[in-house]
Amino acid sequence: MSAVTASGVRRIADAFAGSDRRAALMPYLMAGFPTVEDSRRIGEACVAAGADLLELGVPYADPLADGPVIHAAATAALEGGATLPAVLDVARALASRAPLVLMCYANMVFAPGADAFVERLADAGACGVIVPDLPLEESAELRDACDARGLALVPLVAPTTTPQRLAAIGRAARGFLYTVSLVGTTGERDSVQESLAAAIARARASTEVPVAVGFGISTPEHARQAADAGADGVIVGTRLVRAAGEGDDAAAAVSSVVGELAAGLARAR
Amino acid sequence: MSVEAAEPPIEHRFGAYGGQFVPETLMPALAELEAAWVEARADERFQATLEGMLRDYGGRPTPLYLAERLSERVQRPVYLKREDLNHTGSHKLNNALGQALLARRMGKTRIIAETGAGQHGVATATVCALLGIECVVYMGVHDTVRQRPNVQRMELLGATVCSVDAGSKTLKEATSAAIRDWVANVQSTHYVIGSAVGPAPYPALVRDLQRVIGEEARAQLLERERRLPSRVVACVGGGSNAIGIFAPFIDERGVELIGVEAAGEGLQSGRHGAPLTVGGRPGILHGSRSAVMQDAEGQIMQAHSISAGLDYPGAGPQHAFLRDTGRARYVAVTDQEAVAAFRELSRLEGIIPALETAHALAWVLAQADGELDLVCLSGRGDKDLAEVLGGDHA
Numbered sequence: 001m002s003a004v005t006a007s008g009v010r011r012i013a014d015a016f017a018g019s020d021r022r023a024a025l026m027p028y029l030m031a032g033f034p035t036v037e038d039s040r041r042i043g044e045a046c047v048a049a050g051a052d053l054l055e056l057g058v059p060y061a062d063p064l065a066d067g068p069v070i071h072a073a074a075t076a077a078l079e080g081g082a083t084l085p086a087v088l089d090v091a092r093a094l095a096s097r098a099p100l101v102l103m104c105y106a107n108m109v110f111a112p113g114a115d116a117f118v119e120r121l122a123d124a125g126a127c128g129v130i131v132p133d134l135p136l137e138e139s140a141e142l143r144d145a146c147d148a149r150g151l152a153l154v155p156l157v158a159p160t161t162t163p164q165r166l167a168a169i170g171r172a173a174r175g176f177l178y179t180v181s182l183v184g185t186t187g188e189r190d191s192v193q194e195s196l197a198a199a200i201a202r203a204r205a206s207t208e209v210p211v212a213v214g215f216g217i218s219t220p221e222h223a224r225q226a227a228d229a230g231a232d233g234v235i236v237g238t239r240l241v242r243a244a245g246e247g248d249d250a251a252a253a254v255s256s257v258v259g260e261l262a263a264g265l266a267r268a269r
Numbered sequence: 270m271s272v273e274a275a276e277p278p279i280e281h282r283f284g285a286y287g288g289q290f291v292p293e294t295l296m297p298a299l300a301e302l303e304a305a306w307v308e309a310r311a312d313e314r315f316q317a318t319l320e321g322m323l324r325d326y327g328g329r330p331t332p333l334y335l336a337e338r339l340s341e342r343v344q345r346p347v348y349l350k351r352e353d354l355n356h357t358g359s360h361k362l363n364n365a366l367g368q369a370l371l372a373r374r375m376g377k378t379r380i381i382a383e384t385g386a387g388q389h390g391v392a393t394a395t396v397c398a399l400l401g402i403e404c405v406v407y408m409g410v411h412d413t414v415r416q417r418p419n420v421q422r423m424e425l426l427g428a429t430v431c432s433v434d435a436g437s438k439t440l441k442e443a444t445s446a447a448i449r450d451w452v453a454n455v456q457s458t459h460y461v462i463g464s465a466v467g468p469a470p471y472p473a474l475v476r477d478l479q480r481v482i483g484e485e486a487r488a489q490l491l492e493r494e495r496r497l498p499s500r501v502v503a504c505v506g507g508g509s510n511a512i513g514i515f516a517p518f519i520d521e522r523g524v525e526l527i528g529v530e531a532a533g534e535g536l537q538s539g540r541h542g543a544p545l546t547v548g549g550r551p552g553i554l555h556g557s558r559s560a561v562m563q564d565a566e567g568q569i570m571q572a573h574s575i576s577a578g579l580d581y582p583g584a585g586p587q588h589a590f591l592r593d594t595g596r597a598r599y600v601a602v603t604d605q606e607a608v609a610a611f612r613e614l615s616r617l618e619g620i621i622p623a624l625e626t627a628h629a630l631a632w633v634l635a636q637a638d639g640e641l642d643l644v645c646l647s648g649r650g651d652k653d654l655a656e657v658l659g660g661d662h663a
Contacts, residue, residue: 031468061436061568062554064448065292071435084566107553111567133290133553158294160455165296182455183294 008127028237032082045255049260067187095125128152170206220264288587325375333489353453359648361392387419389463394428464507465585468556479513524637531574536555539645576624625647
């Protein structure tokens with residue numbers, strides 16, 4: 001078991017280190033949206049179009065950190081029958097293609113108990129989990145459970161995070177440090193924050209794991225700016241979830257946007 | 270912090286319940302709020318301002334009324350703590366006024382709130398008008414219909430009412446929408462949460478601000494009857510009027526504490542708002558761990574109650590703790606029983622209670638035993654006339 005269990009955290013580290021882009025590209029997709037089968041195909045298309053890692057959202061009825069696009073996608077996914085077993089099947093199918101991190105709200109983590117939940121994640125081949133409503137103060141039990149199986153509990157830091165908190169969160173970070181680029185919920189914005197470079201430098205100084213930036217990153221230009229600002233990874237969610245909800249071929253629509261983002265992060269030759 | 274050492278703690282947890290399950294963005298704001306409350310609570314000038322406004326603007330102390338015809342009906346004295354006579358018609362003003370003064374002290378220029386029945390929204394809109402602070406109130410679309418007069422009131426008071434069209438379109442979604450607004454505007458904005466729910470320090474803060482209900486009632490009753498009540502009864506949605514009237518009696522072991530939840534169409538139907546009564550695995554909703562209606566996977570379920578203020582799948586964490594320790598008992602009353610009590614109190618006492626409050630009254634009316642009941646008459650029922658007397662909506 002230990003050979004397998006150590007691999008979650010290591011696969012994430014290898015994906016950041018091994019990315020041939022200026023920053024690792026991590027698309028977010030909502031499991032079960034527009035359908036369970038579509039979400040699996042979208043994940044596969046993301047990897048084919050250049051994703052280094054995948055973030056798979058578990059649909060939740062009350063997503064406090066998400067803006068209207070992801071909220072609506074979660075609602076649609078739940079109406080379409082995206083139960084946790086179905087979500088974990090999608091995770092299992094995708095985890096062999098790229099390191100996969102689940103994003104899941106706290107009540108779903110603790111409903112079966114932290115240990116049992118992490119066991120199911122490990123069984124599905126996930127490398128880690130992001131819980132957007134689980135701040136450091138509430139996270140010890142889940143982090144212990146993740147550590148015991150070599151999975152990463154990836155914490156978030158925000159522009160409002162104080163230096164003292166940042167230091168503590170950075171120390172507790174596993175996998176990568178999810179740096180929220182703005183004060184707000186997930187969603188597309190016109191531009192990235194001018195203060196992003198400072199935020200990334202601050203995050204980097206707090207931790208030994210890679211720093212990935214998310215929230216409000218939606219265009220190749222934004223992705224490039226995040227890389228310029230020093231990010232090790234770029235997370236794009238709402239833009240892709242929107243693409244998944246448009247047109248007849250969700251996977252093709254998402255793939256095309258991921259391809260543009262990947263090109264935006266290409267190293268100069 | 271030795272200055273505050275003598276003060277009661279601002280609890281983050283009540284046994285296994287409570288906590289702070291919110292996005293990281295909000296964590297510093299919660300710490301700021303807690304520090305501000307610790308400071309303001311010990312500041313005599315702040316307390317004098319709050320007390321003065323509760324008295325001169327709000328109408329406190331509210332009367333304690335011996336409801337004689339009701340007492341005759343149930344064959345024991347029943348005292349009503351008349352929070353319906355507060356300005357704006359409910360206990361909600363106590364909390365809204367305290368939090369708005371705190372927001373002003375923190376230098377916040379914008380206030381947001383969630384509301385179910387609209388009573389908390391009206392109270393918040395009122396104090397924002399009074400203090401000249403911008404106010405945005407989130408309310409489920411379904412509630413904007415069934416509590417229309419309160420929407421009109423809030424708008425007249427200058428607040429912006431945002432109707433929330435997600436999920437159950439009631440209090441749960443209104444609260445989620447308010448939290449999302451707060452995440453986006455946390456630097457300028459204070460979130461005046463309306464019940465004893467949410468992440469720490471809110472459950473303790475709201476209880477501290479509502480404790481005045483119980484303090485007054487206790488003193489009034491001692492003066493009138495030279496004794497404590499045998500029972501204190503209050504309705505529980507999130508549970509702020511209940512925790513406010515319970516608080517000074519928690520250490521009085523001879524006083525039974527009864528929280529009355531909404532049984533909706535019946536506990537067996539699943540269409541209710543009674544997570545404390547039903548029990549089951551605790552869950553996390555709106556920032557704290559408490560009694561929650563949820564499915565096996567941890568999805569929050571939709572509540573149901575004819576009363577918009579009790580139509581909520583969670584409850585304050587201190588109530589869950591009081592239940593588990595056996596200090597308080599939680600029961601539930603159906604829509605039908607609440608409507609009957611709404612009509613009965615109107616005829617017996619000339620007091621039209623809020624539908625929320627009618628749940629507590631229905632339970633009291635149904636009890637054959639008891640010596641002396643103290644009931645929190647948490648709000649007036651004018652807002653509910655259309656819902657009870659019939660209208661053009663379901």
